[in-house]
Amino acid sequence: MQLNPKKEKRDIRLVFLIFCALFSLFAWRHYPSLSSYVLMGLVVILLPLIAFLPIVLRPVFKLWLKVAHAVGWINTQIILTVVYILIFIPFGPLIRLFRKDPMRREIEAEKDTYWEPYEQGGLKDRKRYERQF
Numbered sequence: 001m002q003l004n005p006k007k008e009k010r011d012i013r014l015v016f017l018i019f020c021a022l023f024s025l026f027a028w029r030h031y032p033s034l035s036s037y038v039l040m041g042l043v044v045i046l047l048p049l050i051a052f053l054p055i056v057l058r059p060v061f062k063l064w065l066k067v068a069h070a071v072g073w074i075n076t077q078i079i080l081t082v083v084y085i086l087i088f089i090p091f092g093p094l095i096r097l098f099r100k101d102p103m104r105r106e107i108e109a110e111k112d113t114y115w116e117p118y119e120q121g122g123l124k125d126r127k128r129y130e131r132q133f
């Protein structure tokens with residue numbers, strides 16, 4: 001994955017500024033504790049790096065991208081599986097139980113085609129074309 005150096009610096013700055021904001025919020029919520037002091041120290045170290053040398057944080061940024069990609073893939077698989085199990089699996093038997101055919105695949109006896117006429121009211125009114133929105 002090749003990134004434009006300017007965009008990569010921007011992305012590194014953005015990600016680490018978000019981390020600094022989260023660390024500051026966590027430190028503020030848990031003040032006074034050892035973890036709050038450690039996080040504020042980390043923020044004090046990160047802010048000058050973000051401002052002047054963001055490329056130094058590139059290895060950590062690449063690691064973060066890999067972790068985020070893995071977490072996103074896992075979440076996607078879990079969410080899609082849950083949606084499939086909760087929605088699509090019960091929907092099939094319910095449709096068969098009520099003998100519904102939403103695609104209307106059976107041809108009716110009086111028709112020899114699947115064609116259904118489409119009619120929309122007011123198509124012949126010329127004023128309709130003057131006000132399209």
